[in-house]
Amino acid sequence: MTDSRDEPLVLGIETSCDETGVGIVRGTTLLADAVASSVDEHARFGGVVPEVASRAHLEAMVPTIDRALKEAGVSAKDLDGVAVTAGPGLAGALLVGVSAAKAYAYALGKPLYGVNHLASHICVDQLEHGPLPEPTMALLVSGGHSSLLLSTDITSDVRPMGSTIDDAAGEAFDKIARVLNLGFPGGPVIDRYAKEGDPEAIAFPRGLTGPRDPAYDFSFSGLKTAVARWIEARRAAGEEVPVRDVAASFQEAVVDVLTRKAVRACKDEGVDHLMIGGGVAANSRLRALAQERCEAAGIRLRVPRPKLCTDNGAMVAALGAEMVARNRAASGWDLSADSSLPVTDPHVPGHDHVHEVGEENLYS
Amino acid sequence: MLLLALDTATPAVTVALHDGTDVIASSSQVDARRHGELLLPAVDRVLTEAGRKLEAVTGIVVGTGPGPYTGLRVGLMTADTFGLALGVPVHGLCTLDGLAYAADIEEGPFVVATDARRKEVYWATYADSRTRLTGPAVDRPADIAERVAGLPAVGAGALLYPDTFPRAHEPEHVSAAALASLAARKLAAGEELTAPRPLYLRRPDAQVPKNYKVVTPK
Numbered sequence: 001m002t003d004s005r006d007e008p009l010v011l012g013i014e015t016s017c018d019e020t021g022v023g024i025v026r027g028t029t030l031l032a033d034a035v036a037s038s039v040d041e042h043a044r045f046g047g048v049v050p051e052v053a054s055r056a057h058l059e060a061m062v063p064t065i066d067r068a069l070k071e072a073g074v075s076a077k078d079l080d081g082v083a084v085t086a087g088p089g090l091a092g093a094l095l096v097g098v099s100a101a102k103a104y105a106y107a108l109g110k111p112l113y114g115v116n117h118l119a120s121h122i123c124v125d126q127l128e129h130g131p132l133p134e135p136t137m138a139l140l141v142s143g144g145h146s147s148l149l150l151s152t153d154i155t156s157d158v159r160p161m162g163s164t165i166d167d168a169a170g171e172a173f174d175k176i177a178r179v180l181n182l183g184f185p186g187g188p189v190i191d192r193y194a195k196e197g198d199p200e201a202i203a204f205p206r207g208l209t210g211p212r213d214p215a216y217d218f219s220f221s222g223l224k225t226a227v228a229r230w231i232e233a234r235r236a237a238g239e240e241v242p243v244r245d246v247a248a249s250f251q252e253a254v255v256d257v258l259t260r261k262a263v264r265a266c267k268d269e270g271v272d273h274l275m276i277g278g279g280v281a282a283n284s285r286l287r288a289l290a291q292e293r294c295e296a297a298g299i300r301l302r303v304p305r306p307k308l309c310t311d312n313g314a315m316v317a318a319l320g321a322e323m324v325a326r327n328r329a330a331s332g333w334d335l336s337a338d339s340s341l342p343v344t345d346p347h348v349p350g351h352d353h354v355h356e357v358g359e360e361n362l363y364s
Numbered sequence: 365m366l367l368l369a370l371d372t373a374t375p376a377v378t379v380a381l382h383d384g385t386d387v388i389a390s391s392s393q394v395d396a397r398r399h400g401e402l403l404l405p406a407v408d409r410v411l412t413e414a415g416r417k418l419e420a421v422t423g424i425v426v427g428t429g430p431g432p433y434t435g436l437r438v439g440l441m442t443a444d445t446f447g448l449a450l451g452v453p454v455h456g457l458c459t460l461d462g463l464a465y466a467a468d469i470e471e472g473p474f475v476v477a478t479d480a481r482r483k484e485v486y487w488a489t490y491a492d493s494r495t496r497l498t499g500p501a502v503d504r505p506a507d508i509a510e511r512v513a514g515l516p517a518v519g520a521g522a523l524l525y526p527d528t529f530p531r532a533h534e535p536e537h538v539s540a541a542a543l544a545s546l547a548a549r550k551l552a553a554g555e556e557l558t559a560p561r562p563l564y565l566r567r568p569d570a571q572v573p574k575n576y577k578v579v580t581p582k
C-alpha cells in the first residue's frame with residue numbers, strides 16, 4: 001500500500017461563475033471544500049450578473065483560502081501545487097481566481113496549474129469513487145454547460161462527443177422556474193415541485209431525438225418555448241396552471257433526453273462507465289432515471305454527491321493533483337484567464353523557462 | 365522596510381520595489397487588455413532586477429483605483445494574496461493620489477483625471493501633490509467643466525478631453541514608483557494608509573432581465 005503522504009497535496013481555486021471555491025486534496029482524498037456563494041446577490045436579477053460575481057470573488061477569496069487551509073489542517077508551505085480554473089467561464093470572474101492563484105503559487109514557491117473547468121467537473125469524481133476508469137464517458141449538465149465528453153486520460157485527452165446547440169440544461173430549469181414564478185436558481189425548486197407532480201401529465205417535446213438529428217447533441221430551447229407557451233395558454237384562458245405537473249413533465253423531458261443520449265454514447269463507444277457532473281447532476285429524477293437506464297444497459301454509473309457536482313474548488317484541486325501525479329507541465333506566470341478555453345485542453349501548460357526565473361528569485 | 369507596490373487601475377501595469385529610501389527597481393507596461401498576464405512576470409522581473417526575494421518584502425502597497433474594474437481587481441487580488449501568503453500588511457492608496465504625487469506640483473490647485481470609459485473620467489482635485497481636496501468621483505467631462513476651469517490637469521482622462529482640460533499635461537498614467545514613494549513617505553510619517561479595497565464609484569451594471577415575455581400570439 002502506498003503511503004498517502006506521497007500523494008500530491010494541491011489547493012484548487014474556482015471562480016468561473018458565482019461560487020468562490022477553494023478546495024484542498026491529497027491525491028484522490030478530499031481534505032477541504034470551502035465555498036462562498038454570491039447566489040443571493042443574483043437572485044433578484046434572475047440570473048448571474050457577471051460584475052456582481054467578480055466583485056464578490058475579490059471579497060471572498062482570502063477568507064475562503066483561510067477557511068480551506070483550516071478545514072484541511074494543512075500548512076500552505078506543504079502544498080505541492082496550486083491549481084486554478086483558467087476557463088471556460090465568465091472572463092472577469094475567472095481573472096480574479098487566476099490572479100489569486102498566481103500570486104499564491106508565486107509567493108509560496110509552488111508550481112501553478114491552470115486547468116479546464118469541464119475536465120475538473122469530471123475529475124472530481126475521483127474524490128468520491130476513487131481513480132477514474134479509463135476511458136470514462138461524462139455527462140456534464142449545469143446552468144452553463146450540457147456536454148457529453150469521452151476521456152481516456154483526464155490530464156491529456158478529453159474529447160467532445162456532443163453538446164447543447166442552444167441553451168444549457170440548467171438554464172432551461174432557471175427559465176421555466178421564472179415563468180412559473182418560483183425564483184432563482186430554478187433547479188432545486190423544480191425538482192421539489194416535480195416530486196408531487198405527474199411526469200406524464202403533459203407531453204413536452206424531446207429536442208434533437210429524431211432519426212436524422214445529431215446523436216449526442218442537445219437542444220433545450222424548443223422545449224423551453226413549448227413549456228412557456230403551454231403555461232401562457234392556460235393563463236390566457238383564465239385557468240390555473242398546474243405547477244407540479246408542469247414541473248414534473250418539463251423535468252422528465254430534460255432528463256429523458258440527457259440519459260437516453262448518454263447511455264447511447266456509452267454503448268456506441270463501448271464504454272462501461274458513465275459519470276454525471278455539474279449542478280443539474282443534483283437533480284433527483286436525473287439520478288434515478290440514469291441509474292435505471294445504466295443498470296439496464298450494464299453500465300456503471302458514477303455520480304458524486306451534490307456538493308461536489310456544483311462548482312467548487314475541490315474539483316480544481318482534484319485535477320491539479322492528477323496533473324502533479326502525472327508530471328504534466330506547470331503553467332507560466334503569464335497564464336491568462338480564457339473564457340472560451342476549449343474542452344480539449346485539460347490544462348494550460350506554460351513555456352518552461354518561466355518558472356525557473358521565479359524559483360531562482362525565491363530560493364537563491 | 366521593503367515595499368512592493370503595484371497598480372493596475374489604469375492602462376499601465378506597474379510594479380516597483382522601495383527600500384524605505386529609494387525606489388530600487390520598477391517596471392511599467394501600458395496594455396489595457398493584458399493586466400492579468402503581465403502583472404506577475406513584472407513582479408518577478410522587478411525582484412530579479414533588485415536582487416531581492418519576495419519573502420524579504422515587509423509590506424505591499426496597491427492602487428485601489430478608481431479604474432476599470434476588471435484590470436483594477438487584478439492588482440488588488442494579487443496584493444491581497446501576497447499579503448496572505450507572506451503574512452505582511454497590505455496597504456491601499458488611491459490611484460489618483462499616486463498620479464498626483466508623480467505630477468510633482470507644489471502649488472495647486474490642480475486636477476487628476478483618468479479614463480473611466482463610457483465618455484466619463486475618474487477625477488479628483490489637489491492642493492499640492494500630497495493633499496487631495498475633493499474626490500475621487502466619476503463624471504462626464506462636460507458636467508465638471510466649470511469646476512475644473514483654468515486648472516492644470518494630469519492623467520489620460522485630462523489628455524483625452526482637451527475641451528474640458530485645456531491645460532492637461534503628463535504624466536498620463538500612474539507609476540508604482542510614485543505610489544511606493546508616497547506610501548513610504550506616509551508610513552515613515554506614521555500616517556495610516558487605507559484598506560486595500562476597490563474604489564468602484566459605480567454600482568455594478570446589472571441589467572435586470574425584462575419581465576417575462578408572453579410568447580403566445582395575442
Ligand SMILES: [Zn+2]
Nearest residue numbers: 142144278311
Ligand atoms: Zn461548472
